[in-house]
Amino acid sequence: MTFKPLLTGIAVTGLTLGSLSLASVPAHALSIGSQIDAIWFGDASTNNFDFATFFLNSGPEPGFTFVTGKGDIPTGLQFATIKDIPSFSAFVPIDNFIYFGDGVNYNFSLSAITPTISGNSLSIALRGIFADGTPGVGTLTTQLDGEPVRSWSATVTAVPTPALLPGLLGLGIAALRRKDGEPTEENA
Incomplete structure (x- = not known):
């Protein structure tokens, strides 16, 4: 029994779906792996995070x-x-969680968090979307050492959308076929 027709069908379907999904990606989407690295000070507890202003004040302002x-x-x-x-x-969810200004395509809105406390360390898994529609994931870390203001750092990285995955799967299957020496449509 040969799986060649089945694999060819899967590859063609994957590439077709991938092409359709690429058509819906914003024209100026961030490339995968684009990243924000942020640092400053804030006041963290086991249930909230108050980011400090430039002058290290806490309060309702961003x-x-x-x-x-x-x-x-x-x-x-x-x-x-x-x-x-x-x-x-x-x-x-928090719109413009990290905000650079109006019309900036890498403003980041936060849609979900998963905080983890281990000893006196706080780590918050971040998930959201950049202003251009590109999904992003990241982590924010700090210490819970009883001090009112402590340093924190965060990284948010652009990741592929689930809509792009069928196209990537199709490209992967085509690459495997070429590696294994099976004929492709170009060299059949």
Whole structure:
């Protein structure tokens, strides 16, 4: 029994679906792996995070952060605001969680968090979407050492959308076929 017709059908279907999904990606989408690295100070507890302003004040106003980027995000030092996470247990999505300004395609909105406390360390898994529609995941870490203001760092990276995965699967199958020496449509 040969699986060649089946694999060919899967590859063609994957490439077709991948092509259709690529048509719906924004024209100026961030490339996969583009990244925001942010640092500053804040006041963390076991159920919330209050990001400090430039002058290290806490309160209802958005906090401040120094940011560097990778990929499609500028690599030089930038400034951005970052909004507080008022409750881990009753989390509500936060638009423009990391905000660089109007019309910037790498503003990041936070849609889900998963906080983890280990000893006096707090790690928050972040999931959200950049302003251009590219999904992003990351981590924010700090210490819970009883001090009112402590340093924190965060990284958010652009990741592929589930809609792109069938196309990537099809490309992978085609590459495997070429590696195994099976004829492809080009050299059959």
